[in-house]
Amino acid sequence: MAPQTPQRSERPGEAGAPLDTPARSARPGEAGALLDDALRARAVAHLEAFERRALQVDGRRAAAVAVVLLGDEAGRACFLLTRRAAGLRDHARQWALPGGRLEPGESALEAARRELSEEVGLALGPDAALGLLDDYPTRSGFLITPVVFWGGADPVLKANPDEVASIHRVPLADLEHPDVPRLVTIPESDRPVIQVPLLSTLVHAPTAAVVYQLREVVMHGRPTRVDHFEQPVWAWG
Numbered sequence: 243m244a245p246q247t248p249q250r251s252e253r254p255g256e257a258g259a260p261l262d263t264p265a266r267s268a269r270p271g272e273a274g275a276l277l278d279d280a281l282r283a284r285a286v287a288h289l290e291a292f293e294r295r296a297l298q299v300d301g302r303r304a305a306a307v308a309v310v311l312l313g314d315e316a317g318r319a320c321f322l323l324t325r326r327a328a329g330l331r332d333h334a335r336q337w338a339l340p341g342g343r344l345e346p347g348e349s350a351l352e353a354a355r356r357e358l359s360e361e362v363g364l365a366l367g368p369d370a371a372l373g374l375l376d377d378y379p380t381r382s383g384f385l386i387t388p389v390v391f392w393g394g395a396d397p398v399l400k401a402n403p404d405e406v407a408s409i410h411r412v413p414l415a416d417l418e419h420p421d422v423p424r425l426v427t428i429p430e431s432d433r434p435v436i437q438v439p440l441l442s443t444l445v446h447a448p449t450a451a452v453v454y455q456l457r458e459v460v461m462h463g464r465p466t467r468v469d470h471f472e473q474p475v476w477a478w479g
Contacts, residue, residue: 275415277313277320282372282392285311288463289373289390295467297377302385306350307341307449308358309375309456312393312411320411321456322393323440323449324361324401337445339452340364343384350374350387358391362409363400366391375455378448378469381478388452390460412440417457423450425471433472447473 310322324338340361344353351371358364375388399409416422417438424437424444438450445453451468458466 285460295376304344305384306353306387307339308354309388309390310393313395314411319414323410323412324406325408354389361405423454431472436471
């Protein structure tokens with residue numbers, strides 16, 4: 243599923259902090275330093291201990307996204323993020339985790355694996371799945387189930403040009419920046435709008451909520467909930 247078009251926003255009372263401030267480097271042993279067996283073991287243990295919140299579909303369309311842990315050329319632990327193609331009818335040019343709606347008879351795991359293969363050419367077996375994060379209900383009528391995968395040290399990725407404009411391996415250490423997350427108040431909702439500064443821009447919910455929970459649950463073992471975080475008004479339709 244796609245997140246929303248990045249737009250500039252600040253915390254309440256903040257005077258336009260720059261978005262391109264470099265994230266601090268991960269220290270040895272810190273979450274996001276290296277993609278190795280210790281990281282995988284820690285992620286699995288944290289997900290097994292996490293009491294996932296599953297929501298009822300209640301007329302929404304079931305969907306799944308793939309939260310992929312993978313390495314880059316330097317061996318750093320990263321997660322996979324894409325920019326959607328400009329020609330798409332919905333959510334064009336927006337930041338996204340690979341994913342989409344469930345086909346009839348599919349599980350969230352199956353849908354996430356299929357979308358990964360279709361969008362970025364990454365074929366993973368069922369044993370690559372590490373666990374699930376909380377369901378996130380969107381304003382546009384989807385119920386998203388995030389599936390966490392182990393993508394390997396440096397997999398070959400190829401964007402499907404019909405769906406994906408670019409593929410990004412974002413270091414997990416970037417989620418440790420003190421500016422993550424930004425919470426913004428809006429008059430249209432009593433729920434805080436979540437923003438995550440990444441790649442010199444802002445990523446919004448639902449993707450922002452999912453990657454924030456990735457940091458909290460998978461990397462640190464903190465049972466942080468995110469389904470109360472709001473999307474920007476222009477994403478409600």
